Amino acid sequence: MTVSMLNITGLKAIARGYLHDVDLDPLDKAWDFAVKVHTDKKHFSGVLYLEHVLEVASTLASMHLDLDTVVAGLLHGVLKEGVTVAQLDKDFGRSVAEIVEGCTRITRVRYNSQLAHQAENVRKMLLAIAADIRVLLVKLADRLQDMCSLESMDSEYRQEVARETMDLYAPLASRLGIDWLKRELEDQSFRYLHPDEYLELSTKLESSFAERQKYVEEVIDIINGKLAESNVFPVRIIGRPKHLYSIYKKLLAQKIPLERVYDKVAFRIIVNTVDECYAALGVVHENWAPVPGRIKDFISAPKANNYQSMHTTVVGPQNNFIEVQIRTEKMDRVAQEGVAAHWAYKEGQTIGSNDAKLFLELKKLVNSLQEVEDPREFLENVRGELYTPEVYALTPGGEVKEFPEGSCPIDFAYAIHTEVGDHCVGAKVNDRLVPLKYELQNGDIVEIVTSKAQHPRRGWLSLVKTSRARGRIRSWLRREEKEQAVHLGRDICERELKRYDTTLKKMVKSGHIKLLLKELRCNSLDDLLAKVASGIVTVQGLVKALQPPEFHDDKEQPQESTPRELAALLVAQQNVGLQGGDSGISIDGIDDMLVKISQCCHPVPGDAIIGFITTGRGISVHKATCENLLVTDPQRWIAVSWSGAQAIQHRVEILVTAENRRGIVATISAAINADDANILGIPTRITPAGIVELQITLEVANLEHLQVLLQHLRQLDSVISVRRV
Numbered sequence: 163m164t165v166s167m168l169n170i171t172g173l174k175a176i177a178r179g180y181l182h183d184v185d186l187d188p189l190d191k192a193w194d195f196a197v198k199v200h201t202d203k204k205h206f207s208g209v210l211y212l213e214h215v216l217e218v219a220s221t222l223a224s225m226h227l228d229l230d231t232v233v234a235g236l237l238h239g240v241l242k243e244g245v246t247v248a249q250l251d252k253d254f255g256r257s258v259a260e261i262v263e264g265c266t267r268i269t270r271v272r273y274n275s276q277l278a279h280q281a282e283n284v285r286k287m288l289l290a291i292a293a294d295i296r297v298l299l300v301k302l303a304d305r306l307q308d309m310c311s312l313e314s315m316d317s318e319y320r321q322e323v324a325r326e327t328m329d330l331y332a333p334l335a336s337r338l339g340i341d342w343l344k345r346e347l348e349d350q351s352f353r354y355l356h357p358d359e360y361l362e363l364s365t366k367l368e369s370s371f372a373e374r375q376k377y378v379e380e381v382i383d384i385i386n387g388k389l390a391e392s393n394v395f396p397v398r399i400i401g402r403p404k405h406l407y408s409i410y411k412k413l414l415a416q417k418i419p420l421e422r423v424y425d426k427v428a429f430r431i432i433v434n435t436v437d438e439c440y441a442a443l444g445v446v447h448e449n450w451a452p453v454p455g456r457i458k459d460f461i462s463a464p465k466a467n468n469y470q471s472m473h474t475t476v477v478g479p480q481n482n483f484i485e486v487q488i489r490t491e492k493m494d495r496v497a498q499e500g501v502a503a504h505w506a507y508k509e510g511q512t513i514g515s516n517d518a519k520l521f522l523e524l525k526k527l528v529n530s531l532q533e534v535e536d537p538r539e540f541l542e543n544v545r546g547e548l549y550t551p552e553v554y555a556l557t558p559g560g561e562v563k564e565f566p567e568g569s570c571p572i573d574f575a576y577a578i579h580t581e582v583g584d585h586c587v588g589a590k591v592n593d594r595l596v597p598l599k600y601e602l603q604n605g606d607i608v609e610i611v612t613s614k615a616q617h618p619r620r621g622w623l624s625l626v627k628t629s630r631a632r633g634r635i636r637s638w639l640r641r642e643e644k645e646q647a648v649h650l651g652r653d654i655c656e657r658e659l660k661r662y663d664t665t666l667k668k669m670v671k672s673g674h675i676k677l678l679l680k681e682l683r684c685n686s687l688d689d690l691l692a693k694v695a696s697g698i699v700t701v702q703g704l705v706k707a708l709q710p711p712e713f714h715d716d717k718e719q720p721q722e723s724t725p726r727e728l729a730a731l732l733v734a735q736q737n738v739g740l741q742g743g744d745s746g747i748s749i750d751g752i753d754d755m756l757v758k759i760s761q762c763c764h765p766v767p768g769d770a771i772i773g774f775i776t777t778g779r780g781i782s783v784h785k786a787t788c789e790n791l792l793v794t795d796p797q798r799w800i801a802v803s804w805s806g807a808q809a810i811q812h813r814v815e816i817l818v819t820a821e822n823r824r825g826i827v828a829t830i831s832a833a834i835n836a837d838d839a840n841i842l843g844i845p846t847r848i849t850p851a852g853i854v855e856l857q858i859t860l861e862v863a864n865l866e867h868l869q870v871l872l873q874h875l876r877q878l879d880s881v882i883s884v885r886r887v
Contacts, residue, residue: 168212169193170236176223177232184229189219192236192254199240207311214307215239221303225340225499231296234261238300241266257294264297265304298334302343305331309350324354339469342498348407356410363406363413374403378427381479385429385446392445394438397491400430404485428485432494436461442488443472450476453483458604461489463554463562469497555606569602569627575610576631583634585612599625617642644692651691654775654800695775729772729786729799757781757802759812763788766812768865773802804864811840811861814868815887818856821880826854833878834860837871857887 170193174186196215203211219235233254241247241262250259305327312320328351335344353360367374378401385399404427431442439461446452456475464470471489478484489497552567555574563577571591576583589596590609602608618638626632655666666687669675675687682699684690693699757773763785765771770786775798783802784791791799820826827846834841843859862868868886875884 168210168216170216170219173216173220173223173232176220177229180226181229186229188229188233188254189236192233195253196236196240199243199245203243205311206308207314209311211239214311217307218300218303221306222300225299225303227296227299230255230257231261231299234258234265234296234300235303237262238265238304260294261296261300264294265300295338298338302331302335302338302340302347306343306346306350309347312350312354320354324351327351328355339465339496340499345405345407349405352407352410359410360406363410367403367406367409374427377480377482378429381427381429381484384479385431388445388449389431389442392441394433394441394445396438396442397432397434400432401427402430403427428487430494431486431488432491433488434490436490439472439488439490443474446474446476446486446488450478450484452476455604456485458554460554461493463556463560465554465562465564471497553602554604555602555608558607558609563608565602566627570600570625571596571598571602571608571610572622572635573626573628573631574602574608575612576626576628576634578610580634582610582612583631584618584638585614585616587611587613587616598622644688647692647695648688650781651693651695654694655691726792729792757783760784760788760790761813762790764812764814766814766862766865766868767804768868771802771804773800774798775800811863813842813859813861815857815859816872816875816884817887818858818875818884819882820854820856820878821882822848822852822854823880826880827856829878830856830858830875830881833874834858834871837867837874839867839871853882 170189174189177184177186177189196212200211200215205211205214207214215236215238218238219232222232222235237250237254237258238261240250247259247263250262308323309327312323315323327347332344332347332351335347382399382401386396389396431446433439433442453475456473458473461470461472470493471487473485473487475483475485553565553569555563555565557563557578563574565573565577571589572583572586574589575586586598588598588611589600590611591600591602591606593607595611618635620635620639622635623632626635652666659665659669666675669678670687678684679686679690682690682693682703684693684699690699758781759765760774760782765783765785765788771783772786772791773781773783774791774794776782781800781802818830820830827844831841831844840861841858842861844856846854846856848854862871872884872886875881
């Protein structure tokens with residue numbers, strides 16, 4: 163097709179059909195502008211770029227969007243050809259210029275690009291959407307045309323664009339409630355992501371089309387008859403096959419062949435009033451048995467994207483499962499067109515409460531993601547926020563909250579407000595107290611119980627399903643861990659600097675701290691202290707970087723010692739000894755939030771111990787004689803001691819060598835149990851000499867408990883030797 167063959171007659175006819183009493187001259191002006199800019203340019207599919215923009219604008223017009231949005235559809239690619247935003251503003255107005263600018267800014271979002279760059283592009287796109295939702299509508303129409311033209315591209319590019327469409331644009335279309343567009347984008351993406359499965363599924367469904375069509379017609383006649391008997395007269399009943407990707411997902415989820423998917427067809431009953439919706443539902447359930455758990459009332463409790471309908475699945479005619487949706491004419495238009503059904507930007511109209519709620523949700527999504535700095539976590543949260551909701555729970559006031567399957571009260575709490583989530587201690591579901599691990603069900607009325615003493619726990623991450631809750635929990639934990647790290651880093655620095663007769667306070671007062679921060683590339687003193695705590699900056703590196711007068715060579719410097727001598731000295735300074743049931747760990751007043759017991763040597767209370775400052779994981783506590791500790795950098799060692807009196811059990815491993823006699827394992831196990839030790843594992847092996855070796859993992863209270871246990875095992879008949887590993 164040549165440029166001379168292209169015109170906007172068809173586009174103007176569509177626009178004239180709904181934009182009554184609106185001057186359409188801007189369409190002619192925009193088309194002439196686009197022709198001038200794109201005359202010889204080709205779309206990646208090989209067609210003229212003008213043909214592409216005409217299709218995009220026509221799609222937007224078919225959605226009955228305002229004139230500025232349709233004009234922006236014609237112009238959405240001109241900024242890439244050297245046209246300026248100022249020029250668009252002058253010729254077509256600020257609104258059109260901003261929409262086109264927003265579309266151009268998000269054109270190159272790619273899911274396989276460099277992670278940080280990719281995350282930043284998605285972030286920009288979400289910001290553009292939050293500023294004006296029409297940016298997304300133009301982008302979705304553009305993406306639909308791109309997906310229909312992908313056949314000519316190479317396989318790698320097709321996969322890349324299809325993955326991006328499936329992960330990002332189809333869920334965004336769903337968020338806006340534009341059901342037909344979501345289905346089309348999913349099916350097109352499915353076609354390129356899983357070409358073999360797409361071909362097989364589409365071929366099988368095509369071969370059974372005549373049979374299904376006959377069934378649809380028969381069921382529609384039956385439903386019409388049953389409704390008429392109850393004096394319910396629908397506007398129309400529609401039977402349509404489910405789209406390919408939804409059937410494919412069911413095949414995967416249920417691990418069944420296509421032949422066993424009985425609800426391949428969905429029926430929609432359109433009636434005049436809300437009362438008739440409920441009456442029609444009663445007729446359907448009176449004649450066909452409903453499937454438990456598949457009845458959903460989105461009329462009394464609409465979805466966040468304003469969708470309203472009754473859903474039910476029944477065992478219908480010929481004992482086939484059929485899905486039935488019941489709604490009014492207005493509800494059906496909203497279900498198909500989403501936000502475009504009652505467009506807020508039409509001339510002379512103000513934004514409605516439903517649209518305002520939808521836009522507010524999108525802005526909350528953008529704002530929540532602005533706090534996430536890590537690119538991988540950011541992209542994970544984006545995909546998580548765009549889930550297809552499967553559970554609909556309500557606040558006591560009747561507000562509907564949407565969640566993925568398996569969500570818990572913590573997800574619900576964070577959906578209300580971050581503060582509610584942070585202090586959530588429990589929930590009342592349908593006036594009954596439930597634990598935090600309770601899985602929300604459709605229709606649950608949830609009241610969150612809070613306490614100022616509560617705060618997020620790391621274990622919550624394994625309970626929550628929404629990325630909003632997961633992101634808030636991680637954010638709180640990061641802040642808390644940073645505060646702990648700063649406290650620990652300050653303690654480490656003060657302890658070491660004391661050996662040189664100086665303090666952090668003196669450094670700040672003398673101005674040396676500024677030199678130090680610059681040398682070590684730290685943004686602030688807190689940043690430095692956190693890096694010291696994590697081991698990123700060692701005390702040795704800190705001293706070397708600063709070199710103030712306090713550290714001149716005439717000061718007495720620590721003498722070089724072997725690692726074993728240093729370890730012995732550090733232990734002696736702490737006066738570590740056996741302290742009965744002690745099981746906590748003290749680091750000069752720091753609690754044990756950032757402390758963990760090393761798994762290589764399993765120290766227990768009473769063992770001489772030394773802390774090792776790990777990179778990013780706090781303090782790892784080792785036995786002072788641990789070979790793994792002795793090969794590390796002594797500059798990252800820190801004095802620790804057993805303290806407190808908590809009844810915590812400590813893991814330890816022992817090796818028992820015994821004669822191979824019947825019942826020997828049972829005898830040894832009984833002896834361990836008699837000493838109140840808990841066996842975690844007891845693998846055994848027989849040596850070539852016929853000796854049994856048992857490497858037993860168990861839990862003891864402290865070193866004294868372990869020594870008593872070892873002594874008792876050595877006294878058993880048949881036991882040759884016992885030693886701690």
